[in-house]
Amino acid sequence: MKNTAKKLVRRCPRLGNTVPFHYCKICGDQQQPCFKILDCWWEHFDVVRYLKDHLPEDQFHQLMEAQPKPKVNSLVELIELAKKRTD
Numbered sequence: 069m070k071n072t073a074k075k076l077v078r079r080c081p082r083l084g085n086t087v088p089f090h091y092c093k094i095c096g097d098q099q100q101p102c103f104k105i106l107d108c109w110w111e112h113f114d115v116v117r118y119l120k121d122h123l124p125e126d127q128f129h130q131l132m133e134a135q136p137k138p139k140v141n142s143l144v145e146l147i148e149l150a151k152k153r154t155d
């Protein structure tokens with residue numbers, strides 16, 4: 069996988085041009101992975117496994133927690149919040 073990951077490239081939805089996976093691993097704040105790395109690479113290979121194997125544990129968990137919640141969860145939370153305000 070190490071050699072395969074080095075060769076992976078895709079079109080970046082933020083930059084609009086092709087970037088290598090290596091770039092995505094270091095282009096976030098303080099040279100950490102981009103916050104969209106899971107979203108962008110899950111269809112290409114097991115990026116979760118790769119990052120779990122290669123990142124320090126705290127950094128991996130930080131990245132996982134930074135993922136946006138599915139829209140349905142957000143809607144349910146907004147409805148609950150609205151209900152509480154009317155009570």
Ligand code: SF4
Nearest residue numbers: 080092102104105108
């Ligand atoms: S992970 Fe970030 S830098 Fe890499 S392709 Fe996706 S948006 Fe672009």
